[in-house]
Amino acid sequence: MHFEVPKVKLHSLREFAQHYLMIVLSILTALGLEQWIESVHHRHAAEYASARIEAELGDTLRDIQKAIDVDQEHLKPLIAVDKAIIDDVRSGKSDADINQHIRQLNDQVKLGINWPAFSTEAWDVAVANQSASWIDVERLHRFAAAYAAQRDAASWTAHNMTLALDAPRMVDLHTRIGLGKDVDPIEFLTVLQQMINTSNETVGYLEQTSLPIKAALAKQGQ
Structure with missing residues (x-):
């Protein structure tokens, strides 16, 4: 069997090369354009x-500050009432006199x-939707840290904080005082101290939670 290699003119080869190059360039351009569009x-x-x-973080930060402000405002009268009743106990006043004082100060005691x-x-x-994976790495880390702090704070609220408060006991004492009934002064001080300590811890925890949120919202270079 005999094969004869076809003879191709030089200008045909040049045309083929040009045509081939145009195809390659078109493919590369299309791929580059697709990558650019995707980018x-x-x-x-x-x-x-x-x-x-x-x-969202900005709204949360404002809510945190509002909660801190309200809790701190409620703490002031609680601390004042606590000091007044402790002074009564230490000075040896009778339970009847202390209860009268407690009823006078009861409106200053805010539960919650x-x-x-x-x-x-x-x-x-x-x-x-995976858009988080396209955020700048450093910025993404700051966002992740802010939301991690929120999850920790929410967990603390649901578990640790409730362990430090005897809410039914607080409501019972508050109701009895509101009805003009006598309560045990030491029991009253114990419940009041629970409220003060938990409020202080809450304010401190909120302040710590706000730090990574502020860092996430800070502009680069600041």
């Missing part, structure tokens, strides 16, 4: 997610501790 999409998604996260609601919707969405 732009990722950048916009990251910017949108970051803006929503920062807005303010605590912000920690929102995580923006962060959860960014993680779910």
Whole structure:
């Protein structure tokens, strides 16, 4: 069997090379354009997610500060009442006289501790749709630390804080005092101390929780 190599003119080879090069360039251009479009999409998604996260963290930070302000305001009369009744006990006043004093000061005793609601919707969405993975690494780490601090604080609220408070006992004493009934002064002081100590711990915990949130919201270079 005989094969004869076809003869191709030089200008045909040149045309083929040009045509081939155009195809290669078209493919490379298309791939580059696709990568550019994907990069732009990722950048916009990251910017949108970051803006929503920062807005959410900003709201949380404001709520934290409001809770701190209210708790600290409620602490002032609690501390004043605690000191007044301790002075009565130490001075040897009778339980009847101390109870009369407690009833006079009862309106200053505010039961309850303010605590912000920690929102995580923006962060959860960014993680779910993977836009979080396109955020700048350093910025992402700051966001993650802020939300981790919120989770720790929420866990502390649900468990540790409730262990330090005997809420039914507080309500019982508050109700009896409001009805003009006598209470044990030492029991009253014990409940009051629980409230004061837990409020102080709560304020301190909220202040610590706010630090990584402030860091997450700080502009780079500041």
